[in-house]
Amino acid sequence: MTMHDVFAYIDAQADDYVAKLQTLCRQPTIAAQNLGMAETANMVRGMVADLGAEVQLLMTEGYPVVYGELPGAGTKSLLLYDHYDAQPPEPLALWTHDPFGAEIADGRIWARGVADNKGNLVARLCAADAWLKVRGQLPLTLKFLFEGEEEIGSPSLPAFAEAYHDLYRADGCIWEAGYKDRQGRLQITMGCKGICYVELRAHGANSDLHSANAAIVPSPVWRLVWALQTLKTPDERILIDGFYDRVRSPSQRDLELAAAWDFQAEAHKHDLGIDHYLRHAEGTELKADLLFQPTCNIAGIEAGYTGPGSKTILPNQAMAKIDFRLVPDQSHQRVLQLLREHLDRYGFSDIEVIDLNGEDPARTDPRDPVVTAVAEAARSVYAQPPQLLPTMSGTGPMYPLCQRWGMPAVGAGVGNAQSHTHAPNENIKVADYIEGIKHMAMIFQKFATGDGTQ
Amino acid sequence: MTMHDVFAYIDAQADDYVAKLQTLCRQPTIAAQNLGMAETANMVRGMVADLGAEVQLLMTEGYPVVYGELPGAGTKSLLLYDHYDAQPPEPLALWTHDPFGAEIADGRIWARGVADNKGNLVARLCAADAWLKVRGQLPLTLKFLFEGEEEIGSPSLPAFAEAYHDLYRADGCIWEAGYKDRQGRLQITMGCKGICYVELRAHGANSDLHSANAAIVPSPVWRLVWALQTLKTPDERILIDGFYDRVRSPSQRDLELAAAWDFQAEAHKHDLGIDHYLRHAEGTELKADLLFQPTCNIAGIEAGYTGPGSKTILPNQAMAKIDFRLVPDQSHQRVLQLLREHLDRYGFSDIEVIDLNGEDPARTDPRDPVVTAVAEAARSVYAQPPQLLPTMSGTGPMYPLCQRWGMPAVGAGVGNAQSHTHAPNENIKVADYIEGIKHMAMIFQKFATGDGTQ
Numbered sequence: 001m002t003m004h005d006v007f008a009y010i011d012a013q014a015d016d017y018v019a020k021l022q023t024l025c026r027q028p029t030i031a032a033q034n035l036g037m038a039e040t041a042n043m044v045r046g047m048v049a050d051l052g053a054e055v056q057l058l059m060t061e062g063y064p065v066v067y068g069e070l071p072g073a074g075t076k077s078l079l080l081y082d083h084y085d086a087q088p089p090e091p092l093a094l095w096t097h098d099p100f101g102a103e104i105a106d107g108r109i110w111a112r113g114v115a116d117n118k119g120n121l122v123a124r125l126c127a128a129d130a131w132l133k134v135r136g137q138l139p140l141t142l143k144f145l146f147e148g149e150e151e152i153g154s155p156s157l158p159a160f161a162e163a164y165h166d167l168y169r170a171d172g173c174i175w176e177a178g179y180k181d182r183q184g185r186l187q188i189t190m191g192c193k194g195i196c197y198v199e200l201r202a203h204g205a206n207s208d209l210h211s212a213n214a215a216i217v218p219s220p221v222w223r224l225v226w227a228l229q230t231l232k233t234p235d236e237r238i239l240i241d242g243f244y245d246r247v248r249s250p251s252q253r254d255l256e257l258a259a260a261w262d263f264q265a266e267a268h269k270h271d272l273g274i275d276h277y278l279r280h281a282e283g284t285e286l287k288a289d290l291l292f293q294p295t296c297n298i299a300g301i302e303a304g305y306t307g308p309g310s311k312t313i314l315p316n317q318a319m320a321k322i323d324f325r326l327v328p329d330q331s332h333q334r335v336l337q338l339l340r341e342h343l344d345r346y347g348f349s350d351i352e353v354i355d356l357n358g359e360d361p362a363r364t365d366p367r368d369p370v371v372t373a374v375a376e377a378a379r380s381v382y383a384q385p386p387q388l389l390p391t392m393s394g395t396g397p398m399y400p401l402c403q404r405w406g407m408p409a410v411g412a413g414v415g416n417a418q419s420h421t422h423a424p425n426e427n428i429k430v431a432d433y434i435e436g437i438k439h440m441a442m443i444f445q446k447f448a449t450g451d452g453t454q
Numbered sequence: 455m456t457m458h459d460v461f462a463y464i465d466a467q468a469d470d471y472v473a474k475l476q477t478l479c480r481q482p483t484i485a486a487q488n489l490g491m492a493e494t495a496n497m498v499r500g501m502v503a504d505l506g507a508e509v510q511l512l513m514t515e516g517y518p519v520v521y522g523e524l525p526g527a528g529t530k531s532l533l534l535y536d537h538y539d540a541q542p543p544e545p546l547a548l549w550t551h552d553p554f555g556a557e558i559a560d561g562r563i564w565a566r567g568v569a570d571n572k573g574n575l576v577a578r579l580c581a582a583d584a585w586l587k588v589r590g591q592l593p594l595t596l597k598f599l600f601e602g603e604e605e606i607g608s609p610s611l612p613a614f615a616e617a618y619h620d621l622y623r624a625d626g627c628i629w630e631a632g633y634k635d636r637q638g639r640l641q642i643t644m645g646c647k648g649i650c651y652v653e654l655r656a657h658g659a660n661s662d663l664h665s666a667n668a669a670i671v672p673s674p675v676w677r678l679v680w681a682l683q684t685l686k687t688p689d690e691r692i693l694i695d696g697f698y699d700r701v702r703s704p705s706q707r708d709l710e711l712a713a714a715w716d717f718q719a720e721a722h723k724h725d726l727g728i729d730h731y732l733r734h735a736e737g738t739e740l741k742a743d744l745l746f747q748p749t750c751n752i753a754g755i756e757a758g759y760t761g762p763g764s765k766t767i768l769p770n771q772a773m774a775k776i777d778f779r780l781v782p783d784q785s786h787q788r789v790l791q792l793l794r795e796h797l798d799r800y801g802f803s804d805i806e807v808i809d810l811n812g813e814d815p816a817r818t819d820p821r822d823p824v825v826t827a828v829a830e831a832a833r834s835v836y837a838q839p840p841q842l843l844p845t846m847s848g849t850g851p852m853y854p855l856c857q858r859w860g861m862p863a864v865g866a867g868v869g870n871a872q873s874h875t876h877a878p879n880e881n882i883k884v885a886d887y888i889e890g891i892k893h894m895a896m897i898f899q900k901f902a903t904g905d906g907t908q
Contacts, residue, residue: 032763088765094661152763193666197764206727207548210876211777212647212847214751215744216731221752222686229683232676234801273660277670290669297668298675299767300758305775309486309606310651310810311542312777312849313753313876321759323665323766347688356764393666395766422664422767 006441009134010126014434018109020047021122021433024084025102025111029118031085031152037063041148044084044121048144051128055144058164060156063148067168070128072138076448077170078370079143081401081409082121083150086113087422094424108427115419117176119428120436121146123414124174127440139448143170145401150176153197153357154397161397165405172370172447173402174440177392177421178413180432182264182271185384186439188374189411191363191391192398193294194326196335200224201352204316208304211312221303224318227348231322232296236278238324240342243294243335248328250292253366254390258287261387271418290393295325321356325395332358362398363391368408373447378412381439386412412439460895463588464580468888472563474501475576475887478538479556479565483572485539485606491517495602498538498575502598505582509598512618514610517602521622524582526592530902531624532824533597535855535863536575537604540567541876548878562881569873571630573882574890575600577868578628581894593902597624599855604630607651607811608851615851619859626824626901627856628894631846631875632867634886636718636725639838640893642828643865645817645845646852647748648780650789654678655806658770662758665766675757678772681802685776685793686750690732692778694796697748697789702782704746707820708844712741715841725872744847749779775810779849786812816852817845822862827901832866834900835893840866866893 010017024047029040041057041064048055048068055068066084089099089112097103097110104110109119124144131138145168149156180186202220209217232238250258265286269275281289299322304315324335336355343351364371366388378386392411402409414436420426464471478501483494495511495518502509502522509522520538543553543566551557551564558564563573578598585592599622603610634640656674663671686692704712719740723729735743753776758769778789790809797805818825820842832840846865856863868890874880 032761032765088759088761090759090761091662151765195766197766204728207874207879208545208877209726210848211749211751211753212744212779212849213726214749214777215747215779215847216735216740217726217728218730218732219752221755222688225679225682225752225755226688228679234676234680272663272667272671274658274671276672278672281670286670290666293669295665295668297665297766297768298673298679298758299665299765300760300769301675301679301772302756302760304752304754305542305544306754306756306773307486307542307544310775310777311486311605311753311876312649312651312751313541314751315754318755319760321764323668323764325666325669393669394664395666420661422765423662425661 003442003445006130006134007438010130010434010437010441013130017126017437018430018433020126021109021119022102024118024122025114026100028100029085029113030088031063031149032088037085037148040084041066044146047125051125051132053144058160060160062156065160066146068144070138070142072140072142074140074448076140077143078140078444078447079145079168079170079173080124081173082124082146082176083117083148084121084146085148085151086116086118087151091424096425104430107431108429110425110427112426115415115426115428116421117150119433120176120413123433123436124440126437127444130437130441131444139444143168150396153195153359155357157397158400161400161404169405169407172368173407173409174443175398175409175411176396177415178411179415179417179419181387182267182417183384186378186382186386186412187389188378188386189389189392190366190371192361192394192396193391194330194332194359194361195395196324196326196332196358197356198322198336198339199354199356200227200320200322201354202318202350206316208316209314211314214314217314219314220318221315223351224320227343227351228298228320230346238294238296240338242338246329246334247294250288257366257388257390258291259284261287261389263287291389291391292327294327294330297323299323326361328361328363331360359395359397360399362403364408364410366390369450370408370447371410373443373450374410374412377439377442377446381435381442457896457899460584460588461892464584464888464891464895467584471580471891472884472887474580475563475573476556478572478576479568480554482554483539483567484542485517485603486542491539491602494538495520498600501579505579505586507598512614514614516610519614520600522598524592524596526594526596528594528902530594531597532594532898532901533599533622533624533627534578535627536578536600536630537571537602538575538600539602539605540570540572541605545878550879558884561885562883564879564881566880569869569880569882570875573887574631574867577887577890578894580891581898584891584895585898593898597622604850607649607813609811611851612854615854615858623859623861626822627861627863628828628897629852629863629865630850631869632865633869633871633873635841636721636871637838640832640836640840640866641843642832642840643843643846644820644825646815646848646850647845648784648786648813648815649849650778650780650786650812651810652776652790652793653808653810654681654774654776655808656772656804660770662770663768665768668768671768673768674772675769677805678774681797681805682752682774684800692748692750694792696792700783700788701748704742711820711842711844712745713738715741715843717741745843745845746781748781748784751777753777780815782815782817785814813849813851814853816857818862818864820844823904824862824901825864827897827904828864828866831893831896831900835889835896
């Protein structure tokens with residue numbers, strides 16, 4: 001069936017669809033700082049209700065889930081998973097546009113959360129809107145599940161899924177995010193890494209001291225530095241005993257997909273302003289690092305005086321935030337336990353480990369019908385064929401929400417290679433957003449009518 | 455000659471002398487933040503002028519020096535060196551009193567800078583005031599030299615000393631600070647450590663990135679951690695090649711003074727809330743560490759996200775502030791050079807070293823007449839005999855101001871063992887302040903009439 005009618009409607013409504021997204025982006029929604037959460041949940045509930053859907057705020061132990069259903073023709077159902085929260089906007093000084101202004105400049109919409117993940121959330125609502133307005137009925141049942149804790153590790157989602165998986169269960173799930181690569185090719189992802197995010201804290205005297213005392217009084221900053229350096233070597237080997245034990249080797253299909261992936265390493269390095277990758281990796285090795293290797297990253301560190309000039313103190317506390325990205329079949333709880341054991345074994349039992357959040361990794365079978373539908377829709381909507389990746393290098397609650405209940409999930413979205421997610425100057429291109437709405441409308445069509453072969 | 459008349463006057467003026475100090479403490483003077491510098495210099499100039507002294511603001515490349523002279527009887531002259539600047543008050547949340555309120559509570563005056571060094575500065579002016587009011591003339595010529603950059607390493611003072619040493623030259627110098635120990639015994643110090651204060655900076659990509667990139671993109675935070683851990687072992691051995699080459703062994707007299715020093719290690723640990731010293735040192739070894747060992751302290755470190763909760767970024771810069779305390783005959787410039795060479799040799803030529811300030815160590819001969827005068831004055835004023843220490847564990851510009859021109863310098867002051875210098879809740883005891891004024895008045899007497907034997 002041709003989609004020209006729906007696509008023409010999307011083009012005609014483009015200004016209105018962009019305005020909807022701007023409205024949502026102008027509402028700050030920072031889960032880590034408990035900023036604007038209820039306001040945003042209510043705003044999103046209103047947007048889903050405007051489609052004519054049954055919608056409710058489902059309470060969790062944290063921020064609520066906005067859940068809505070739109071019944072359609074046929075027997076197929078599709079879950080659309082997004083999140084209405086965003087990362088903190090800091091450091092503010094590095095933004096060239098107001099992070100909550102949603103200004104349009106240079107063909108892009110600039111805002112915290114516009115790529116990750118408000119742009120996708122609104123695009124999916126607009127795709128449903130266009131279908132309904134043009135055809136009167138969807139070709140399949142849509143289920144919208146929009147959580148508010150993705151950027152803080154979805155701590156309430158496992159319990160939510162336990163309680164509500166019968167409600168939101170569907171034949172497939174479209175995951176929250178996706179990006180075009182540098183060449184403008186849509187990336188379709190079939191899994192995500194897990195995460196173990198901890199804060200390490202070292203403690204010293206009962207107050208900061210004059211640094212003359214450093215000759216005799218233990219320093220929590222040095223304790224932290226010495227503890228950190230036991231975790232990873234400069235050649236990127238993570239030294240925690242047992243850390244790699246459950247790392248599953250990539251399958252033949254994984255390796256084929258990685259080999260077929262045109263990563264554009266030189267352009268990527270140029271974009272980031274770096275002159276080499278870790279361990280000077282290139283080609284297949286580089287792609288394998290990104291897709292299949294776990295990480296140990298220091299996301300933040302702080303102690304003592306960090307202002308201008310010099311202040312001669314011996315700080316009395318030190319803190320580091322560390323995120324481990326995990327790959328199948330590692331698990332958050334296991335890595336947490338191994339880390340504690342490691343620190344104790346190396347004489348750092350004085351260093352406190354605070355479990356800030358964790359998620360297990362997930363994978364979808366590349367042959368699943370939902371993957372086929374997303375890929376075929378992309379081939380028919382976009383000028384260039386998509387790139388299929390066995391996994392994202394990022395993390396989401398795909399395991400507790402989908403994989404645990406046997407639901408396949410696949411990611412695609414409206415971001416681009418310079419969307420600066422989690423960083424200053426986050427943006428999406430207006431053209432990608434409109435094209436993404438069409439892609440989603442086409443996915444409804446393909447998944448409703450597809451036969452599941454690829 | 456009895457000093458009862460002068461002491462009685464000091465007691466009668468106690469409220470006024472305390473009020474003078476409160477006024478100075480209520481004026482913030484943070485050199486590192488360029489806060490209140492001109493206001494304080496003018497206020498101090500006015501206080502010196504009120505004594506009837508010739509006073510001038512001598513310009514430097516940084517903040518001005520307040521310099522005054524009060525001629526007296528006899529041929530002896532004494533230089534009083536203090537500083538009108540103070541450390542930053544941060545972290546503000548840990549203060550139980552307003553750092554610029556100079557409140558009196560529990561018999562103490564609470565204020566940033568009150569112990570280091572405004573209390574001593576005003577006490578010395580009050581001692582001169584009392585002498586003049588009671589006797590009409592001082593027994594020796596006083597020279598006041600109050601700089602404004604001590605807490606940022608006195609960067610302009612070497613050039614100032616080069617230009618003005620003929621002006622301020624005297625037979626001895628009373629150094630800026632001093633403290634009673636836990637038992638209430640005055641500590642008299644005959645030297646100071648040097649310092650080399652640097653900022654290390656590591657650079658990564660051109661912006662913070664989503665931490666999924668940590669699988670392939672170099673981290674400046676890890677670079678910094680790895681570089682730091684090459685500087686010092688957990689058993690406190692500094693690993694920079696050549697760092698210890700010029701460390702002079704303590705003299706027999708140094709060791710005797712250290713042995714005679716009743717350090718009260720258990721009480722000190724209790725005060726600080728720690729259960730052991732570095733390397734579990736005790737007794738003579740502990741005192742030798744504090745007096746005679748150089749240090750490598752991390753005064754501050756910062757990178758990435760340090761707010762509440764979790765933010766998953768790969769930071770694109772990392773910074774550490776390091777202060778090395780130096781002992782004779784190490785030098786600032788030499789350590790700076792050795793550090794750069796060390797980082798280069800260990801593969802960290804990408805890490806930037808910024809020289810924030812430096813000072814060379816200094817020592818005064820324990821047999822010098824100015825030491826004798828300060829010690830004898832203490833024996834006659836204080837209830838308990840003083841403790842003589844071969845050096846402070848802290849730093850000041852004693853080398854460029856005094857030692858380079860052959861002037862002996864000795865430190866004594868109005869602080870106490872819990873003065874919290876450089877930390878929140880800085881304070882002095884009101885009684886120590888009044889007693890310190892008397893001690894200083896007695897030093898004028900002893901130094902004017904002393905024969906230089908001890």
